[in-house]
Amino acid sequence: MRGIRRRFVLMIGVLALVLAACGEGGGDGNGPEAAPKAPAAGKETLKIGGLWAMTGIGQSFGKNASAVFQMAIDEINAQGGVELADGRKLPLEGMVYDEGCPSPEPGIAATRKAAGDPVVIMLGPNCSSVAEPVFGILQKTLDDPNDTGLQLPFFTDGAIKAGLAKISPWAFRNVPSEAEMYGVLFQHLKDTTSYKTVGLGTEIDFAHSKSTADNAIKPAAEKAGFTLVADEGWKLTDTDFSTQASKIREAKPDVVVTASHPFTTCGFLKELGRQGFAPKALVALTSSLTAETIEGCPKEAEGMIGPSSFAPVNPEAAAVADKVAKEYSGFVDIHSAPVYENLMLLKDLFKSAGVEGRPDTVAQDRRRIRDQLEKTTEFKGLLGTIKFHHELGGEVEKPWLVSQVKGGKFVLQWVPPQFEAVIEKS
Amino acid sequence: MITDIVQQLLNGVLVGSTYALIGIGFTLIWGFMRRFNVAYGATAIGAAFLGLAAHRAAPSLPLVVPFLVAMAGGAILGYAVDLVSFRYLPKDYELAPLMSTLGVLFLVEEAINHTTEGRPQDFPALIQTSLHTGQLFGTGPYFVRGDYVVVFVLSVGVVAGLYWVLFRTRLGLALRATAQQPVAAQLVGISPIRSDAQAFMLTGALAGAAGMLLSMGVGTATAELATSYTVRGLTVAVIGGLGSIPGAIVGGLVIGVIEFEALGFLGIGYRDIFAYLALFAVLVVRPQGLLGRRVG
Numbered sequence A: 001m002r003g004i005r006r007r008f009v010l011m012i013g014v015l016a017l018v019l020a021a022c023g024e025g026g027g028d029g030n031g032p033e034a035a036p037k038a039p040a041a042g043k044e045t046l047k048i049g050g051l052w053a054m055t056g057i058g059q060s061f062g063k064n065a066s067a068v069f070q071m072a073i074d075e076i077n078a079q080g081g082v083e084l085a086d087g088r089k090l091p092l093e094g095m096v097y098d099e100g101c102p103s104p105e106p107g108i109a110a111t112r113k114a115a116g117d118p119v120v121i122m123l124g125p126n127c128s129s130v131a132e133p134v135f136g137i138l139q140k141t142l143d144d145p146n147d148t149g150l151q152l153p154f155f156t157d158g159a160i161k162a163g164l165a166k167i168s169p170w171a172f173r174n175v176p177s178e179a180e181m182y183g184v185l186f187q188h189l190k191d192t193t194s195y196k197t198v199g200l201g202t203e204i205d206f207a208h209s210k211s212t213a214d215n216a217i218k219p220a221a222e223k224a225g226f227t228l229v230a231d232e233g234w235k236l237t238d239t240d241f242s243t244q245a246s247k248i249r250e251a252k253p254d255v256v257v258t259a260s261h262p263f264t265t266c267g268f269l270k271e272l273g274r275q276g277f278a279p280k281a282l283v284a285l286t287s288s289l290t291a292e293t294i295e296g297c298p299k300e301a302e303g304m305i306g307p308s309s310f311a312p313v314n315p316e317a318a319a320v321a322d323k324v325a326k327e328y329s330g331f332v333d334i335h336s337a338p339v340y341e342n343l344m345l346l347k348d349l350f351k352s353a354g355v356e357g358r359p360d361t362v363a364q365d366r367r368r369i370r371d372q373l374e375k376t377t378e379f380k381g382l383l384g385t386i387k388f389h390h391e392l393g394g395e396v397e398k399p400w401l402v403s404q405v406k407g408g409k410f411v412l413q414w415v416p417p418q419f420e421a422v423i424e425k426s
Numbered sequence B: 001m002i003t004d005i006v007q008q009l010l011n012g013v014l015v016g017s018t019y020a021l022i023g024i025g026f027t028l029i030w031g032f033m034r035r036f037n038v039a040y041g042a043t044a045i046g047a048a049f050l051g052l053a054a055h056r057a058a059p060s061l062p063l064v065v066p067f068l069v070a071m072a073g074g075a076i077l078g079y080a081v082d083l084v085s086f087r088y089l090p091k092d093y094e095l096a097p098l099m100s101t102l103g104v105l106f107l108v109e110e111a112i113n114h115t116t117e118g119r120p121q122d123f124p125a126l127i128q129t130s131l132h133t134g135q136l137f138g139t140g141p142y143f144v145r146g147d148y149v150v151v152f153v154l155s156v157g158v159v160a161g162l163y164w165v166l167f168r169t170r171l172g173l174a175l176r177a178t179a180q181q182p183v184a185a186q187l188v189g190i191s192p193i194r195s196d197a198q199a200f201m202l203t204g205a206l207a208g209a210a211g212m213l214l215s216m217g218v219g220t221a222t223a224e225l226a227t228s229y230t231v232r233g234l235t236v237a238v239i240g241g242l243g244s245i246p247g248a249i250v251g252g253l254v255i256g257v258i259e260f261e262a263l264g265f266l267g268i269g270y271r272d273i274f275a276y277l278a279l280f281a282v283l284v285v286r287p288q289g290l291l292g293r294r295v296g
Helices: A003-024 A059-078 A102-118 A128-137 A177-191 A205-221 A242-251 A262-274 A293-296 A315-328 A337-353 A361-373 B002-033 B040-057 B064-087 B095-117 B147-167 B170-180 B182-187 B192-218 B224-242 B244-266 B268-287
Strands: A046-052 A092-098 A119-123 A154-156 A171-173 A197-202 A225-233 A255-259 A281-282 A305-308 A378-380 A385-390 A393-397 A401-406 A409-414
Touching: A003 B268, A046 A059, A046 A102, A046 A337, A059 A293, A059 A315, A059 A337, A102 A128, A119 A337, A119 A361, A128 A154, A128 A205, A154 A337, A171 A378, A177 A205, A177 A281, A177 A305, A177 B244, A197 A205, A197 A242, A197 B182, A205 A225, A205 A305, A225 A242, A225 B268, A242 A262, A242 B002, A242 B244, A255 A262, A262 A293, A262 A401, A315 A337, A337 A378, B002 B040, B002 B147, B002 B170, B002 B192, B002 B224, B002 B244, B040 B064, B040 B095, B040 B224, B064 B095, B064 B192, B095 B224, B147 B170, B147 B192, B147 B244, B170 B182, B170 B192, B182 B192, B192 B224, B224 B244, B224 B268, B244 B268
Parallel strands: A046 A092, A046 A119, A119 A154, A154 A171, A197 A225, A197 A255, A255 A281, A281 A305
Antiparallel strands: A305 A401, A378 A385, A385 A393, A401 A409
16 A cells, blocks of 8 residues: 555656646746746836747747747847836836647637736737637727727737738737738749649648638739649648649649648658659748748758748848847747847837836726837838838738748748848848 | 549558557557546657657667667556556546546647647658659559558557467466456456556557557658547547457548548548548447447
8 A cells, every 4th residue: 555655656746747847938828938038026027928829739830939039028128128108218028828829719818818917018929720819809999998809909920811910900910911922922933934833732721721722822823824733632630641642743733832831741742752743843831931841851841932021131130040049949930030020119119109117007008009000100120121001900011032941941042023122132 | 433442442441550550559448447548649649759769869770779669668658647547546437537648648749849849850761762762652553652551561560469469478368357357357366457557558569659650651740640649549449349459450441441532532621521420320320339349
């Protein structure tokens, strides 16, 4: 009996250690995680929230975003913090919440929690499947006493599905337009190559992939004059792609497009390789142009191209990417780079917005930030000027380029003519 | 048309054999203990990642080494599941181990996610060839994936080994005795605690083999595969008949073929509909499963 009890105690101890190890750096789904380098306890700070995927299938996106978040906060605090309406300077404090992508429930719960915390604005979320319902619980009509939606501004960096910021006047986004990017990319391919046909593989159960395939990639390819000769689908956790790959292989498209995230993109590309099919061009979903794809299938992703609103092509962008990689263990990409851009805009916006930064002015400060964001017409991005299009409901127009995987790294492949002037090549 | 049907049949049988391998783990624990071990898929993927770690630590060693590491890791994880989710939980509450193993499933998933930062990991291919030289072979219009054939053959070998352990060794005799007559087994000196631990270690080793084979077959793995394999494994075990090893094999093949025929002819949107319609049909027409024994 004593032996059993001893083993039971040992087992509980081991379990506790495992849980403690897993809890390190992970969120609990609702509560904020302490920022790694938070200002000293008791010191007055201005709190900014980040709703990102810190656990689950999308956590690589969340970890990159929170790494850039902390890097930008440290950079701002090293310069003395942010200036407020009364001339005071306060350090920023980041509070990271777990959105639990792709399920919407944890993100909604975390947003409600954040609304009760003294955060003045939220960044994130990563996933469109979370952003859509989260923006749905924000106030729809400003100053409407009957609209009990949350009055908490969001300045999104990741969720890229078209039109999300229209859901609420409290939602703003710094994400590129995929419809525009794929439109220009396919026209470029048509103009510079003899390619005529496209085979498409879509992750059908993920909001971003499906929406981008249907509303951006297919229309763009057809408008540019390509013929869609194969249109196959798979699911987010699928492990076999032999049927889809063989149908695409049999259709012999010049260009293969994967509207999917890194895990299934890699599985599909490996299957295409096994079946001995090498398309003339391989175009990826924006979200697959990340370190995860290179890590998951370095050989198969070689040569893959895709549009991205970030690449380390100028000294500032390169410095940010380098610092985040070396000191914060993160990767700056299309989804995480806007975190830096958004924080740099906010740093200069608090004073002009009239933010007071006191515990009793959180609600007013949130409204002031929202109103000031609505008045902002343009701001500086890592690749050039980003323009707000408030007539589209808090969306932006930002410079982008085409990246390519070469030798296990992303390299600049092409810059659309309209951005040649603003993107400084290095 | 006939060519497509046969091609999808071939694919379904080969992929179905991998489902069978997972289904066998669920069915064995049910057969031994009359309990669901929902953490079985997590054991498989957790063990596969341990195998991958071994491969990365010593990439020059033959693939059999990470495979054996995965089996050993699976046995240890299986033992841990027994300790955490079964041994000390009240026997009267059937739902307690179910919920506890569900917790272990999520715990292992998140532990892998934290270790890999949620990034898909590149697994070594079973058949090492240079890219785009093809790993298919076949005849006429038909082709099969070479690595799936290897998985199929290894699966058959693993199942044969399992049968040998269960029906030709003292360990297997003790396990079967405890499963069939626990009181009588105790009376002849078989410790039920030890038998349970051995059952979990045996099925854990099987999970390690299955996880490694599946991950090498896919070529890439993430933690989320644990949930996916859990759902597939349970479906296969229930269709085949809980407690029946031949049933799990048949269940795996049936689900594999149905999925591939539906995918090939109707598309991805219908694949899961037909697979789960088959599950419902079996539960209605033959609730004990295709090869299971009727209870009561």
